[in-house]
Ligand SMILES: NC(=O)c1ccc[n+]([C@@H]2O[C@H](COP(=O)([O-])OP(=O)(O)OC[C@H]3O[C@@H](n4cnc5c(N)ncnc54)[C@H](O)[C@@H]3O)[C@@H](O)[C@H]2O)c1
């Protein structure tokens with residue numbers, strides 16, 4: 101018997117496939133303490149959670165039989181996906197099942213916020229007939245700013261348009277053409293912040309979106325604007341929001357999620373301008389049945405040796421292929437990650453070229469890993485080796501893979517090229533026998549860089565003193581330079597510097613670097 105442990109409340113109809121499977125024993129044990137959870141996972145092959153239960157590496161270490169973790173919902177931020185991958189545990193989620201419910205909940209919050217419905221209801225329940233106090237605003241003609249135009253963001257936009265709102269959205273995967281097709285305006289984050297009467301966030305919580313809506317962002321907003329978060333606590337900086345509510349800059353907020361949940365004692369709840377629900381976005385009969393069904397089928401398939409529909413981290417490479425390809429896995433991801441951090445604009449096309457000893461190998465898994473490395477910057481851990489292509493195609497990004505006979509003298513060479521609506525950039529890397537991975541080309545500059553650690557990539561004009569000024573500035577910041585590579589097109593022409601430094605480069609240091617004469621662009625990377 102294979103044991104499946106369900107740790108958070110799930111729809112019984114949704115888990116029916118598991119309950120009906122003869123070879124599966126399904127154990128439902130919710131609201132466990134951490135110690136109880138560690139004991140309960142001892143002999144399970146699958147764990148299913150919603151957002152409450154944290155599946156940490158410690159939990160995985162206590163579950164030696166564990167093969168799969170199912171997230172009956174979208175966000176996998178309560179699961180240590182990296183640790184799962186390291187432990188060979190597949191993570192699956194249910195990305196589509198609760199989209200509509202969450203979009204509808206966002207609209208319910210938007211309307212409640214506009215018309216003070218929770219506050220008025222509360223007064224009436226206290227037998228107070230207040231009318232003057234609860235004068236609201238219409239949605240018609242107002243601008244809804246959407247940050248994160250994925251599944252839920254798009255559904256919210258459609259509904260807001262039904263209310264005759266103007267919609268402006270920001271998403272790194274959105275461009276004017278795609279926005280126009282769905283009748284919204286494409287904007288930068290700054291443009292969205294400045295235009296919004298109501299601002300709603302629908303991004304995942306990843307490093308890049310943590311406190312995306314902070315004090316500086318709120319300062320850009322219109323006085324009297326209102327903010328909604330039905331995505332994840334932490335995308336909006338709660339202290340900054342509190343201050344803005346206190347000062348009157350922000351007229352109201354609707355929150356379904358908090359940085360720490362349960363959030364019964366949260367200071368934001370003391371403000372009458374703040375309305376809130378206890379993470380109810382996905383709490384409908386339909387969504388719960390959908391997500392439980394999707395995750396149950398995937399787990400069943402996987403435990404029966406089949407393939408899953410919604411893997412978050414599954415590497416799908418045969419063992420024979422693995423032997424040939426695995427030395428290039430890390431390099432492929434590093435090339436993608438490196439390039440995604442230096443390129444500007446909305447991604448349109450990714451080309452990957454292989455040459456040398458990679459000519460006769462099925463390199464598709466490597467392309468997938470490079471694409472994952474590129475997309476990870478915006479999507480976080482939810483993009484993986486398996487879903488990288490699907491995610492790219494969902495975002496309208498074209499992927500091309502080609503074999504090339506031009507080896508530039510290397511026994512193997514991988515070249516990744518990104519085209520955006522603004523520029524075309526490329527990077528090439530190789531595995532040097534006995535020496536490991538090297539970046540050997542950045543655009544048309546030859547370099548020799550180990551793709552690891554803290555890197556600074558500087559585009560500048562080749563002029564005497566430029567290198568010295570960079571060195572002195574970094575020294576002034578007590579920043580040790582481990583390696584430095586310089587490439588140039590021609591004397592006095594465009595040039596690039598790639599430096600490896602011993603620690604992360606802070607914002608102030610980066611700004612000062614960008615201010616040096618002859619320096620055009622500075623990008624700081626952690627690989
Ligand atoms: N409140 C709830 O109960 C509930 C229910 C479902 C989902 N969620 C949360 O809602 C969020 C969105 O879910 P989804 O299904 O729409 O996901 P999705 O992956 O379809 O969309 C997320 C979008 O955010 C974009 N994005 C990433 N980084 C960005 C950035 N820095 N700026 C702007 N956009 C960025 C991505 O490109 C993507 O298009 C997730 O955080 C999810 O966990 C909450």
Ligand SMILES: O=C(O)[C@H](O)COP(=O)(O)O
Pocket residue numbers: 150151152172173174175176198331379380381382383
């Ligand atoms: O990411 C999600 O799917 C939502 O936050 C839903 O979380 P829940 O399953 O705990 O309701």
